[in-house]
Amino acid sequence: MNRTGSLYAPGNSLFHRLDGAVKLVLFMAWTVMTYMFLDLRVFVPMLVVGIALLVTAGIPFRRMAFLFWLMIIFTVLNSIFIVLITPTFATRLTGTDTPVIPLGYNTINSETLFYVLTLSAKYLTLLPITILCIFTTQPSAFAASLNRIGVPYKIAYAVSIALRYIPDLTEEFRSTLNSMQARGMGISKEDGSIAQRIRNLAAVVVPVLQSALHRIDSVTNAMELRGFGTQKRRTWYSGKDMEPLDWTMAVLAVVLLAAGIWLKVQVLRGFWYPFS
Amino acid sequence: MQPIISFQQYGFKYKNQSEPTLKEITLDIYPGEKIWIAGPSGSGKSTLAHCINGLIPFTYGGETSGSLKIAGQNPSESSIFKLSRTVGTILQDQDSQFVGLTVAEDTAFVMENKAMPRPQMKREVAASLNRVDMLEYAEHSPYELSGGQKQSVSLAGVLSTDAEVLLFDEPLANLDPASGRKAMQLIDDIHRQSQKTVIIIEHRVEDVLQQPVDRIVLMNEGRIAAIGTPDEILSSGVLHGFGLRPPLYVDALRYAGVPLEGVSGLRLPQRLDIPDLKEKLDHWCETCGDVSDRKTAAPLLEVKGLNFGYEAEHPVIKDVSLRIGAGEIVALLGNNGAGKSTLSQLITGILKPQSGELRYDGQDIGSWSIRRRGEAIGYVMQNPNRMITQHMIADEVGLGLKARGVPAAEIKRRAEDALKVCGLFPFRNWPVSALSYGQKKRLSIASILVLEPKLILLDEPTAGQDYRHYKEFMDFIASLAGQGIGFLLITHDMYLALEYAVRAVVLSGGRVIAEDAVAQVLSDPAVTEAAHLKETSLSLFAKANGLASPERFVQAFINAEKKGKGHE
Numbered sequence: 108m109n110r111t112g113s114l115y116a117p118g119n120s121l122f123h124r125l126d127g128a129v130k131l132v133l134f135m136a137w138t139v140m141t142y143m144f145l146d147l148r149v150f151v152p153m154l155v156v157g158i159a160l161l162v163t164a165g166i167p168f169r170r171m172a173f174l175f176w177l178m179i180i181f182t183v184l185n186s187i188f189i190v191l192i193t194p195t196f197a198t199r200l201t202g203t204d205t206p207v208i209p210l211g212y213n214t215i216n217s218e219t220l221f222y223v224l225t226l227s228a229k230y231l232t233l234l235p236i237t238i239l240c241i242f243t244t245q246p247s248a249f250a251a252s253l254n255r256i257g258v259p260y261k262i263a264y265a266v267s268i269a270l271r272y273i274p275d276l277t278e279e280f281r282s283t284l285n286s287m288q289a290r291g292m293g294i295s296k297e298d299g300s301i302a303q304r305i306r307n308l309a310a311v312v313v314p315v316l317q318s319a320l321h322r323i324d325s326v327t328n329a330m331e332l333r334g335f336g337t338q339k340r341r342t343w344y345s346g347k348d349m350e351p352l353d354w355t356m357a358v359l360a361v362v363l364l365a366a367g368i369w370l371k372v373q374v375l376r377g378f379w380y381p382f383s
Numbered sequence: 384m385q386p387i388i389s390f391q392q393y394g395f396k397y398k399n400q401s402e403p404t405l406k407e408i409t410l411d412i413y414p415g416e417k418i419w420i421a422g423p424s425g426s427g428k429s430t431l432a433h434c435i436n437g438l439i440p441f442t443y444g445g446e447t448s449g450s451l452k453i454a455g456q457n458p459s460e461s462s463i464f465k466l467s468r469t470v471g472t473i474l475q476d477q478d479s480q481f482v483g484l485t486v487a488e489d490t491a492f493v494m495e496n497k498a499m500p501r502p503q504m505k506r507e508v509a510a511s512l513n514r515v516d517m518l519e520y521a522e523h524s525p526y527e528l529s530g531g532q533k534q535s536v537s538l539a540g541v542l543s544t545d546a547e548v549l550l551f552d553e554p555l556a557n558l559d560p561a562s563g564r565k566a567m568q569l570i571d572d573i574h575r576q577s578q579k580t581v582i583i584i585e586h587r588v589e590d591v592l593q594q595p596v597d598r599i600v601l602m603n604e605g606r607i608a609a610i611g612t613p614d615e616i617l618s619s620g621v622l623h624g625f626g627l628r629p630p631l632y633v634d635a636l637r638y639a640g641v642p643l644e645g646v647s648g649l650r651l652p653q654r655l656d657i658p659d660l661k662e663k664l665d666h667w668c669e670t671c672g673d674v675s676d677r678k679t680a681a682p683l684l685e686v687k688g689l690n691f692g693y694e695a696e697h698p699v700i701k702d703v704s705l706r707i708g709a710g711e712i713v714a715l716l717g718n719n720g721a722g723k724s725t726l727s728q729l730i731t732g733i734l735k736p737q738s739g740e741l742r743y744d745g746q747d748i749g750s751w752s753i754r755r756r757g758e759a760i761g762y763v764m765q766n767p768n769r770m771i772t773q774h775m776i777a778d779e780v781g782l783g784l785k786a787r788g789v790p791a792a793e794i795k796r797r798a799e800d801a802l803k804v805c806g807l808f809p810f811r812n813w814p815v816s817a818l819s820y821g822q823k824k825r826l827s828i829a830s831i832l833v834l835e836p837k838l839i840l841l842d843e844p845t846a847g848q849d850y851r852h853y854k855e856f857m858d859f860i861a862s863l864a865g866q867g868i869g870f871l872l873i874t875h876d877m878y879l880a881l882e883y884a885v886r887a888v889v890l891s892g893g894r895v896i897a898e899d900a901v902a903q904v905l906s907d908p909a910v911t912e913a914a915h916l917k918e919t920s921l922s923l924f925a926k927a928n929g930l931a932s933p934e935r936f937v938q939a940f941i942n943a944e945k946k947g948k949g950h951e
Contacts, residue, residue, distance in 0.1 A: 247484050271484055274526065283769050285733045289757035290834065291786035292772075297754055298786070307786075310772040317768060325479035332436055332472045333482075333540065334496040337464035342498050344491035344508065345484075 115245050120164040122243040126353040128252035129360075130240050136360040137236045140367045141229055145200075146379040149370075150228040157235030166242045174241075178234045185230070186223040190215055197222035200378040221380055246270045251346025260341050272322065280315045287311055385455065386411035387469075387548060387580055388435060392449035395434060400445075404430045406605045407449070414547065417574050417581045419591055422602030423626030423849040431602065432552050432584050434458070437466035454547070467493075471541030475553035477533040478525070486512065486528070487521040490539045511539040515569065529719055531562030535569060542573065548580040549573070555587050556847060559718050559875040561915035563587075567594045586849045588622060589630040589920055592650045601625055617649040626851035631878070631940060632924035638943040639667035652924035665931050671942055672935030674900070680708025682742075683869045684730070684760070684838050689739030691729055699725050700736070701893045707838060712861065712870045714880035714901060717890035718915030723873050726890065727840050730871075732756040744837070757783070761831035765843040767823035770830070776802070776818070777811045780830045801833040804863070821852045825859065838869040845879055857883050877905055877916050881937075882944055889914045902937040 117123075122130065140153065168175075189196065191210075197218035198204045206214040247267045254263040287293055292307040299307075330336070390410045396403040405427050412418055422428045433439040434451060441463040451458060454469045474480045483489030487508050494504045512518040515535040525533060534554060541549060551570065555563045571594035574581045585591050592613055599616045601609040603625045609616065616622065620643065622629045632652050636643060641663055648655055684707045692698035700722050707713045717723050728734040730741065732753040741748050743759050751759075764770050773779040780798040789797075802808045805825040810818065818826060824844075831839060844860065845853040861883055864870055872884060880887050880901045887904045889897040891913040897904050904910055906922045921940055925933035 245484075247488055267484060268482060271482060271525075275478060279769065282764065285728070285731070285753075286762055286764050286770055287772070288733070288753045289731050289760075289762050290783040290830070291754050291757060292782065293753065295753070297752055313772045314769050318766075321768075322479060325474065325476050326482060328438060328442060329474050329480045330482055330492075331442065331463055332438070332467055332474075333493045334464045334467050335492070336496075337462070338496060338498055340498050341495050342501055342504065344488050344495055344501070344504055346501070348501075 114170070114241050116166045116170050116242045118165050118243065120160075120243065121352075122160060122164050122239045124352065125243075125356060126252050126347065126349055127244050127249035128256045129349075129353045129357045130244060131252075131256075132357050133360045134236055134240050136364040138233065139364060141232050143367060143371045144375060145225060145229070145377065146375045147225050147228055148379060149367075149375065150225065150232050153232045154228060154235075157232060157239075161235040161239060164239055164243055166238070171238050171242060174238060175234070178231065182227045182230045186227055189223055189226070190219060194219055197378070197380070201380045203380075205382070217382065218380055221382070222378065225378070245345060247343070247345040248347070251343030254341075254343065255346070255349075261336060264335075268326070272326070275322070276315065276319055279318055280311065283311050283314055284308075384413055386452075387414045387454055388412040388582075389452045390434075390449070391451075393434070393451050394448040395430060395439060395445055396447075397430075397443060397445045403446075403448075404605050405434070408607060410600060410607060410610075412548075412580060412582065414580055415578045417571075417583075417595070417597045418600060419583045419585065419596045419598070420600045420602060421584075421586060421588065421591075421625075421627055422608075423586065423851055425604075426602040426625070427605040428584050428602045429552065430605075432472075432550060432582075435548070435582065436470045436472040436550055437461070437463040467546065468544060469546055470548040470550055471544050471546035472550045472552065473534065473537045473541055473554060475556045477530055477537065477557065480537045481525045481533050484524060485521070486517060486523050486525075486536050489525075489536055490543065493540060493544050507543055511543040512536075514542055514573075515539045529562060530558050531565055534558070534562075534566055538569065538573065542577075546579070548582065551581070551583045551585075553585055554583065555585055555590050559915045560590070560877055560917040561718070561912075563590050564593055564917060567591065570594070586627060588627050592630060595650070601627075613650040614647045618643045618646050626849050628850040628878075631919065631921050635921060635924070635936065635940045635943070636664075638671075638940065639664055652920040652927060654927045654929075661929055664925075664928065664936065668930065668932055668935040668939050672932070672939035673942070674938055675942070680711050680869075682706045683709045683711075683744060684871075685740075685742040686726075686730070687740040687742070689726070689729060689736050689741070691725060691734060691736045691739075695737065698737075699893045700729065703739070703890070703893070703895055705888045705895065705898060707869045707871055709837065709869055710864050710867045711886070712864050712872060712884045714872045714874060714884035714887040715890065716875065716877070716880055716887050716904070716914055716916060718875065721890040721914065722893040723890055724842070725893075727762065727842065727871075727873055730756075730840065731760060731762045757836075758787075758834050759836055759838065761834065761836040761839040763827050763831055763839060763841050763844070765846050767820070767827040770827045771815055771823065774814055774816075776807065776813050776815055776826060779815060779826060780833050783830060783834045797833050797835075798829075801829040804832060805829040806859070821848065821856060824848075824856060828860075828863075832863075837867070838871070839863075840871045840873060842873045843876070844872060844874070845876060853879075875915070877919060881905060881919060882941060889916075902934060902941065906934060906937065 194210060194213045194215040195204060198216060201218050203218060205217040207217045207220065208215040250263040250267040254260045287307065292298065292310065294304045294308050298304055390408045393405060393408040394403050395405040420428050420431060433443060437458050440459050453466065458466055481489050483492055490508045490511055491504050494507060509518060512521055515538050517532065517535050517539060554566055558566060567590065570581060583591060596613060598610055599613060600607055608625060609621055617629060617633055633649055641657060641660065646655065646657060686703060686705050689700055689703040690698055691700040703726060715723055729736050732751060748756060771779055773782060777798055780801055781794040784794045784797060799808065799811065802811050805828055807822065807825055807829060845856060860870060872879060874880060884901050886898065887901040888895055889904055889910055896913055897910045905916065905919045908918055911918050919937060921937045922933040925936040930936050
C-alpha cells in the first residue's frame with residue numbers, strides 16, 4: 108500500500124483509461140462467466156486475455172506480488188486437498204473411472220486430476236481481472252463513477268473518505284503500539300504469552316478508537332462547513348465522462364455475458380472431460 | 384457602514400451544560416476589518432467561532448439569548464450551507480480539514496458540493512491554487528505536504544467560495560515557527576488584496592502580531608474582557624491576566640523597568656521611540672545578563688555517530704551524536720522531516736541503527752530490547768489520550784508494573800508515589816475521563832515515572848495548550864529535572880526550548896547542525912533558517928535598538944523569567 112492509502116498504480120493502459128463503473132460491470136460479467144462454467148475450453152481463452160491485459164497494464168509485479176502469491180497458494184492447497192481427500196470425486200461428474208496413482212486407501216483417477224486442473228484454471232481466471240480492477244482505479248474516480256451508476260453520492264463518497272483516513276489511523280495505531288511496547292505491553296515475544304499479547308493489542312484499540320471518533324467528529328464538521336450533503340446531487344472533480352471506449356467495453360461485456368449464457372444453456376452444460 | 388457580523392447582548396449555553404459558555408457578547412465586525420479573537424482555552428473563543436460559522440446552532444444545539452446577525456440575517460433562520468457562502472472557515476486541524484485525496488480534489492470540494500460542471504470546476508481550481516502558490520502541487524496527496532502547505536490548500540478551497548468573511552480557527556497550531564510566519568503573511572496578503580473580512584482565533588500572541596491587525600478582542604470566561612488596537616492592548620499589560628503571553632521583548636521591557644504607557648509600535652520587535660531606552664536596557668543587560676554557570680552533569684545518555692535509513696541508500700539519520708546529563712533538560716529542535724521522531728525511535732529501540740553507539744549510564748544499550756529500554760528511558764507522546772488505555776487512574780499508572788509481574792502491594796506503593804509527584808494523588812480512585820487535558824498529560828508522565836526511568840523523552844509536550852497550562856506543565860517538568868531526571872524535549876517550539884532547556888540540539892536533514900546554549904543557537908540566523916525556526920524576537924529587538932549585546936539581552940530575559948518563577 109502506498110502512502111495515499113490506495114493501491115492505485117498510475118499508468119495509461121486500456122484498463123487505466125476505462126471508467127470505474129465500466130470496470131465494475133466488466134468484473135461482474137467476468138465473474139459470472141467464470142462461475143457458470145466448469146470447462147477448460149472457456150477458461151483457457153479467458154486466462155490468455157486476462158494475462159494479456161495484465162501485462163499491458165504495466166503494474167509493477169512488486170506491488171501485486173502479495174495478492175498474486177496468495178491466490179496461487181490458495182489454488183494449489185485447494186487442489187492438493189481435493190485430490191487427497193476425494194481422489195475419485197470427478198467420477199460422479201463423468202461416470203467413468205480411470206485409475207492412475209494408487210494412494211493405499213484409494214486411487215487417484217485421471218478424471219479427478221483433470222477436474223482439479225479445470226478448477227485451478229477457474230480460480231486463476233479471476234486473478235488478472237481482480238488485480239486489474241484494484242490497481243488501475245483511482246479511488247475518487249471510482250467514487251464518481253459509482254455515483255453515476257446510481258449509488259447515492261453520500262455512500263459513494265464514503266469509499267473515498269475511508270481511503271483518505273485509513274493511513275492516518277494506521278499511523279496512530281503504530282505509534283500507540285510503540286509507546287505501549289516501551290511500557291512493557293507490546294505484542295512481541297518478550298511481552299508474555301499469546302493471550303497476554305492479544306490482550307495488549309486489544310488495549311491499544313481503546314485510545315485509537317477514541318481518537319478515530321474524535322477525528323470523525325472534526326471531519327464531519329469540516330465537510331459540513333464546506334457544504335457537503337446539502338444538495339441533491341454533486342459533481343466530481345476526479346470523475347470523467349463516459350467515452351466511446353467505455354460504452355464499447357460495457358456493451359462488449361454484456362454481449363459476451365449473453366453469449367456465455369447461451370453457450371452454457373445450449374452447448375457446454377457440465378464438466379468437460381475430453382478423454383472418456 | 385453596516386456591520387457584517389453583529390452580536391448584541393448575545394449569550395449561548397450548550398445543551399448539556401448548566402452554565403452559559405458565552406455571556407453578554409456585544410461586538411460589531413465591519414466589512415474589510417481584520418479582527419483577532421484571543422483568549423485562554425475555555426474562554427469561549429471557539430464557541431464564538433462556532434456561532435459565526437453556523438456549527439452553532441446546526442451541529443451543536445443549545446439556548447441562545449440576545450441577537451446575532453450575520454450579513455443582516457439571523458443564522459438560525461438560515462442553513463449551514465447558506466452561511467458557508469458568507470463565512471469561509473479554516474479549521475485548526477489541517478488533517479481533518481483536508482478531505483480530498485489530492486490537493487486539486489480538496490480545493491474542488493465546495494464546488495463539487497455545489498454541483499458545479501466539471502470543466503468550470505477545473506478552471507476555478509487552477510485559479511484558486513494559483514492564488515496561494517500551490518498550483519504545482521495539484522496532484523499531490525496530503526501525505527506529501529507540510530502542515531503549512533495543507534493550510535494553503537484549505538485557504539484556496541475557501542477563497543474559491545467568494546465568502547466575504549474568512550474565519551481562521553487557530554491557524555498556527557501544529558505549524559513550525561517558519562511556516563507559522565508564512566501562514567500569517569499569506570492571510571495578510573489575501574486580506575489586503577481581496578478586502579475580505581478576516582477573523583483569526585488564536586492564543587499565540589507574538590506570532591499573530593507579525594502582521595497588522597485592526598482590533599484585538601480579548602475573551603475571558605465567556606465574556607469580552609477588552610477590545611483595542613495592538614498598541615493599546617500591549618502597552619496596557621493586560622495579557623498576562625488572561626493567560627496569554629505578550630511578545631517576549633515586551634516582557635523584557637517590563638522586567639527592565641521601562642514604562643510602556645502610551646508607547647506605540649510594540650507590535651513588532653522594532654526600534655522604539657523611548658528616551659534613554661538603549662541606556663536603560665544596556666544597563667539592565669549589564670547587571671542581569673550573566674550566564675548562570677552551568678554544572679556539567681554526568682552523562683546519562685550518550686549517542687555516538689548514529690546512522691539510520693529505512694533503505695540503506697537513503698539515510699535519514701546521519702552521524703548523530705548528542706548527550707544528556709542527569710537532571711538536564713535538552714531540547715531537540717528541527718523542522719518536520721528533520722529526523723526528530725526517527726531519532727527518538729532509535730533511542731527507545733523501536734528502530735535499530737545501521738551503525739553507531741547508544742550508551743546509558745555508561746552501558747552499551749544497543750542490544751537492549753524496547754521493553755528493557757522502557758524501564759530506563761521513558762517516552763511520552765504528544766497527545767496523552769493516545770497513551771491512556773485504562774478506565775481508572777490508579778490502574779493506568781500501575782499498568783507498566785503489572786506487565787512486569789511486580790507484586791500488587793509494590794505496584795500500589797509505587798503508583799501512589801508517582802501520583803504524588805505528579806500532583807494527582809487525590810484523584811487516584813477517579814476514572815480517567817474526569818481529568819482535564821493538562822491532568823491527563825501529567826497522568827501520562829506518572830505512568831512512565833512509575834517505571835523509574837532516569838531519562839524521559841517528551842514529544843511536543845506543550846502542543847495545543849495555552850500559556851497558563853503550558854507554564855504549569857513545564858514548571859512541573861523542571862521540578863522533576865531538579866530531582867535528577869534527564870529530559871529530551873522534542874519540539875519546534877522555540878520559547879519552550881529557550882526558557883526551559885539548558886542546551887539545544889538542532890537537527891536538519893538528519894544531521895546535527897548545532898548544539899549549544901539555546902539563546903546562542905536561536906541567535907544564529909543560519910541555523911534558525913535551516914531548521915525552520917526563527918530568530919527570537921528578543922535578539923531582533925536588541926539588534927533593532929542597537930543594544931550592546933543581544934546575547935546578554937536574551938540571557939537577562941531568561942534570568943528574569945526564572946526569578947519570576949520563584950515568586951509564584
